[in-house]
Amino acid sequence: MNVRQWAADLMLGVRFAFTGGREGWTRAVLTAVGVGLGVALLLLTTALPNALTVRDDREAARSDVTFSGEEMPKADDTLVIARVDSDFRDDSVRGRALEPEGPRAPLPPGVDEFPAKGEMVVSPALKELLESDSGALLRERLPDRVVGTISESGLIGSAELAFYQGAEGLAPHIQSGRIERIDRFGDPEPMPEQSDPVLLLLILVVFVVLLMPVAIFIATAVRFGGEQRDRRLAALRLVGSDSRMTRRIAAGEALAGAVLGLVFGAGFFMVGRQFAGTAEVFHVSVFPSYLNPSPLLALLVAVAVPAAAVLVTLFALRGVVIEPLGVVRAGRPRRRRLWWRLLLPLAGLAMLYPMVGNGRENGDFNQYLVTGGVVLLLFGVTALLPWIVETVVGRLGSGGVSWQLAVRRLQLSSGTAASMVNGIAVAVAGAIAMQMLFAGVDEDYTRSTGQDVSRAQMEVTLPAGTPVEASAQKFRDTEGVQAVYSISEGYLGDSAKKAEWNTQLTVGDCATLRELANLPSCRDGDVFAVHGSQWDTSLDEGNMAEPGRTLYMDPSDEGEPEGLEIPWTVPQDLKAAKPRPGLVSDEMDQGGFLMTPKAMPDAFAPALDGRAYLKLDQSAPDALDHARNTAAGIGLLVNTMTWAETERSDRYDAVRTGLFVGATCVLALIGASLLVSQLEQLRERKKLLSALVAFGTRRRTLSLSVLWQTAIPIVLGLLLASAVGLTLGTVLLKMSNTPVVVDWTGVLSMTGIGAAVVLTVTLCSLPPLLRLMRPEGLRTE
Structure with a gap:
């Protein structure tokens, strides 16, 4: 057979698809919609790497961090910038205060001119929030007048909350750590990220798990209207077409639907691309311009989808005998063979087995073996499910009328029923495996902060010169604040310059000091030395707690700015205290000297930094935001x-968030594609349904039969998906050298979500079903 004959037969099939009357057009459009939804998600997937790259580039372009370690001198091209980030409820707010020091000071990306003091430039999302009723609390914190908006080049997402505000007098506070002098924006020394084999394994498996259901749905969509198509092909045999030519013509019809699906998919993608600019999923948003598919990957999709349509159609027709007098499909088909279906998951396991136990110690996982192994395991679901459905429904017996109608239909077309469920089964299997893998490695990327949230839930840092006690009183008067532990901190050295021993000095009232150490007794005017601290050992090793010894507050160190070098004599009535787990961390107990306010010399005040720990009423609405407003x-x-x-690790969180975002898109595709497939199945059975109604079958009975036809394959599919998902999850955990623990809550939730999607789709298909069950459906041309 030459290529010209193949092309001619395929084109003949294309002509039949578009010139075959209403039935041909309907089938072509249904196929195009199903394929188009899959293509749109594939295009979105190919655009994700570019979107993430653009987000990273935008973040790097507006970076205002310097790593030189030396303060930049003031010049006409310098800018003093303060990081004034905040949070509002569950959202992060990126904030910067700007003080230009000359006419050539660098402007932040996305900003046309510097805001003056009392003015600010905000992102569109923040502007919308501030103007809404829900942003009333945030407006108290950001009272500056909005004079402009940050353009797209200065933001990483359309829903990002960000602002730049004008400020004065920032330069004296540059040493605080949150304020820097810069002469340009941008990451000066981008640090290459270290490779994490387990994290790369997560990323690889996430992509495979998300894309497999899409590919299966596309393969299912090109087979829409299969039974009516086969009856039309029998007419072609009657006029002289041989069986091979007939199959090629059928492949041409599928090709037409797939090509039209590419057009639909491009349209769906463009609509979804614009919608993405207004949506935020798991606190991640993008601009439409970010979603530009890679030309090479888009070309691959454009070639692979039509090619897959032809191959899937030819493969589906291999067991169908199309003769001039009809299609041999209603007779008893040959039983499906099991042996080759088991080879697929076994081959997948064989590809993954050599990497078991690698963990992080033996380099990166082989991406080809991982991809191939996961694909074969998940593809094994699509191969095994038709055999399982055929075997089970073949043994189902008597029951009610609706049950018998459903079972008989499944016995006649078990392959069609299984193909409808394949996508959801693969998605659930992949989701269970990923749930197990994430649950297993979660501890590796999660660390304890040591913070005792039962004693305090918020920490407030006060810049030098801010009255600590007055600030603490403002927090005590704040709605939702139950207790405030305020302290002032500094360092004492054993000499004014180049001290050999340095220890911490903490000033606070007795109630606060008791939270920091175990005190024998306390009254205002007492001074304590904390002995036995594991974190601050200088007091004991340097014998700094000897009464009468002279120490120096804020000593000068080489390479550091000049300190105040204030002398202080250790009092004779110094009391001893014992350490206890600190407020900030269980691993960092409190050491050094503790001092009550009356014992603190006035000269110490300029050398001390203020800090407050707040205990909040968790039941009070917006207690955190009221405290932030006070600050x-x-x-x-x-x-x-x-x-x-x-x-948790930011990179791990990013991968986890990407999985949730992708899973949301895949579930939406699953629902839409299943609905299209269900409607196509009902359309093919219109005459049969009408005939049953005409013979007196109740509509409720037919509706229940449709529910049974969906429920039986989905139960079998979810059971198979659970088994394959647990197997894949176990292998992946062993590959990452992580103890195997089954998260049964996650397994049940994943299967429940899959069942809920199918149930929702089935319920949505009931209104069209009722309209089809009319005697008028028996009319024919």
Whole structure:
């Protein structure tokens, strides 16, 4: 057979698809919609790497961090910038205070001119929030007048909350750590990220798990209207076409639907691309311009989808005998063979087995073996499910009328029923495996902060010169604040310059000091030496607690700015205290000297930094934001930090968030594609349904039969998906050298979500089903 004959037969099939009347057009459009949804998600996937790259580039372009270690001198091209980030409820707010020092000071990306003091430039999302009723609390914290918006080049996402505000007098606070002098924006020394084999394994498996259901749905969509198509092909045999030519014509019809699906997919993608500019999923947002598919990957999709349509159609027709007098499909088909279906998952396991136990110690995982192994395991679901459905429904017996109608239909077309469920089964299997893998390695990327959230939930840092006690009183008067532990901190050295021993000095009232150490007794005017601290050993090793010894507050060290070098004599009535787990961390107990306010010399005040720990009423609405507003009222440079018992790796969180975002898109595709497939199945059975109604079958019985036809394959599919998902999850955990623990809650939730999607789709298909069950459906041309 030459290429010209193949092309002619395929083109004949294309002509039949578009010139075959309403039935041909309907089938072509249904196929195009199903394929188009899959293509749109594939294009979105190919655009994700570019979107992530653009986000990283934008973040690097607006970077205002310097790593030189030396303060930059003031010039006409320098800018003093303060990081004044905040949080509002569950959202992060990126904030910067700007003080240009000359006419050539660098402008931040996305900003046309510097805001003056009392003015600010905000992102569109923040502007919308500030103007809404829900942003009333945030407006108290950001009272400056909005004079402009940050353009797209200065933001990493359309929903990002960010602002730049004008400021004055920042330069004297440059040594605080949150304020720097810069002469340009941009990451001066981008640090290459170290490779993490387990994290790369996660990324690789996430992509495979998300794309497999899409590919299966596309393969299912090109087979829409299969039974009616085969009856039309029998007419072609009657006029002289041989069986091979007939199959090629059928492949041409599928090709037409797939090519039209590419057009639909491009349209769906463009619509979804614009929608992405207004959506935020798991606190991740992008601009439409970020979602530009890689030309090479887009070309691969454009070639692979039509080619897959032809191959899938030819493969599907291999067991169908198309003769001039009809299609041999209603007779008893040959039983499906099991042996080759088991080879697929076994081959997948064989590809993954050599990497078992690698963990992080033996280099990166072989990406080809990982991809191939996961694909074969998941593809094994699509191969095994038709055999399981055929075997089970063949043994189902008597029951109600609706049950018998459903079972008989499944016995006649078990392959069609299985193909509808394949996508959801693969998605659930992959989700269970990923749930197990994430649950298993979560501890590796999560560390304890040591912060005791039962004693305090927020830490407030006060810049030098801010009255600590007055600030603490403002927090005590704040709605939702139950207790405030305020302290002032500094360092004492054993000499004024180049001290050999340095220890910490902490000033606070008795209630606060009791939270830091175990005190024998306490009254205002007491001074304590904390002996036995594991964190601050200088007091004991340097014998600094000897009464009468002269120490120096804020000593001068080589290479550091000049200290105040204030002398202080250790008092004779010094009391001894014992350390206890610190407020900030269980691993960092409190050491050094503890001093009550009356015992502190007035000369110490300029050398001390203030800090406050807040205990909040968790039941009070917006207690955190009320405290943040109070902090903003005290001063621009007052920093707040919310405590948590644990914190996770940013890269791990990014991969986890990417999985959730991708899974949301795949579930949406699953629902839409299943609905299209269900409607196509009902359309093919319109005459049969009408005939049953005409013979007196109740509509409720037919509706229940449709539910049974969906429920039986989905239950079998979810059981198979659970088994394959647990197997894949176990292998992946062993590959990452992680103890195998099954998260049964996650397994049940994944299967429940899959069942809920199918149930929702089935319920949505009931109204069209009722419209089809009319005697008028028996009319024919």
